[in-house]
Amino acid sequence: MSTTTSTDAILGWDETLAAYEPVMGLEVHVELGTATKMFCGCPTTFGADPNTQVCPVCLGLPGALPVVNEKGVESAIRIGLALNCEIAPWCRFARKNYFYPDMPKNFQTSQYDEPIAFGGHLDVELEDGTVYRVEIERAHMEEDTGKSLHVGGATGRIHGATHSLVDYNRAGIPLIEIVTKPMFGAGERAPEIARAYVATLRDLLRALDVSDVKMEQGSMRCDVNVSLRPKGTEKLGTRTETKNVNSLRSVERAVRYEMQRHAAVLASGGSIVQETRHWHEDTGLTTAGRIKSDAEDYRYFPEPDLVPVAPTEEAVEALRASLPEPPAQRRKRLQAAYGFSDLEMRDAINAGLLDLIEETVAAGASASAARKWWSGEIARRANGEGVDVPTYAAQLAVTPAQVAELEGLVTSGRLNDAMARQVWEGVLAGEGSPTQVADARGLQLVRDSGALEAAVDAVIAANPDVAQKIREGKVQAVGALIGQVMREMRGQGDAAAAREVIMARLGS
């Protein structure tokens, strides 16, 4: 029915934009962070042994009856409210029927024409400050599917596999599917807008604390719909749906690639097939998947085993009152409070440092010091490990309180910057708290003015030329002497105090 090919032609980016206008739609699936599945009490722990978190309900055994997870519904409503949606006063679940071994019931419990939330929007700020409003069609409740492992094929992929091994631990985990309305007028910024939308949505969901939104673990997944129409025309082109685009960078690349691939097909007089496409992270290409089923092929009908969900107005308003400060607003507030430049703020956000910085400031450090420590050595190492800083810090059990403690050792005058960096390395190496590391390594600025004066005198005596220049007013030459004094004191000197003593000696 389909062929795998990676030799699709693509049209140049500028030529694509000159001739066509993209229309995009994004579908994001979010796994909720509930303790249990959507319709049964099985746990949802990631990475458990296969088929250890299953029961008659999520295995679809005869006679098993589902019951809706209260927190799943509340999370869905909170997501809807945060996306400025209306909340349905009454809605039902529906069966989406299909035969595929990832769903042992032979249907997925979803919502069809009665989503719990609909008609919202999310404002997305692009890098240059432009705000693009993404209209939200709907957010509905459904359940995740099992995981298939295709074996017997040379590559472990579906093609060439002899059989599939299915683990149903994931089957039944609550999912919220968030669907945008078609996005028009994005033009050349379509890839950037797609990425910014997913990033903004991720931040929002994280702030709502409804999901861990880990794209790399699949708890947030994006399907990218793209179509092109010749510039100046109204009729929508045929779209393709690129599945499982699971990083922000890939969202951007997939939109761009599909635009260029569509353009090449259309420019050569061909037509686009409505199909799903598989995204290949490694090559940055998409390949043909199955021909898209029509909605009627799923033979949706209301789920008879679940009664309708009818949140009262009071319940909805109580959930609305529980919404956190919107992330964009929080950033503006923190940037003003911290005095960060736009660039500093953006770097901190992109590196996921904002929570860490906020907690470090709360623990007593200055904002600039908090930013400095979290974006320095630890960020370099986290990057080397391929994880973000919060994850890496959690792995190392390094806390904002420790960073505040370290900075406290600097501001109290016990450590200079170079020593503090050594202490930080010790903390990252698991040697203990900053104070413990400083004690264990004997790091302490020398306060003994006799030792400092002796070192200064020795350095001046060894550098009469430099000393003379300073006497004659070339104050910038003092740096060379300070460096030598610090070496003389094996790094335990206080550079500021050394400068004072040198200047006093040389009478400038």
Place this chain on the structure above:
Amino acid sequence: MPDLTRDDVAHLAMLARIDLSDAELDKMVGELAVILESVATVQQAPIGNVEPMSHPMPLVNVTRPDVVRPSLSPQQALAGAPEVDEQRFSVPRILDED
């Protein structure tokens, strides 16, 4: 109701992942048509102002708290599986459509 065609049956068989021979398709068109005709009798019911319903009881918001309950053991879960490999359900290769 429009008559059931042979193409309809072939399409339904594809959706249900049932491989039907030409002879079986011909036979099923006739048999399903009889069933549909019988079921179509309900369309004569005097529904007047009766609202469609999907559930016999007028209940809403039946939920459970988000509290973990014991799952089956993998041995229990896999007991009914035709084949098991690596503590997973082993199923035939998925057709070359995905």
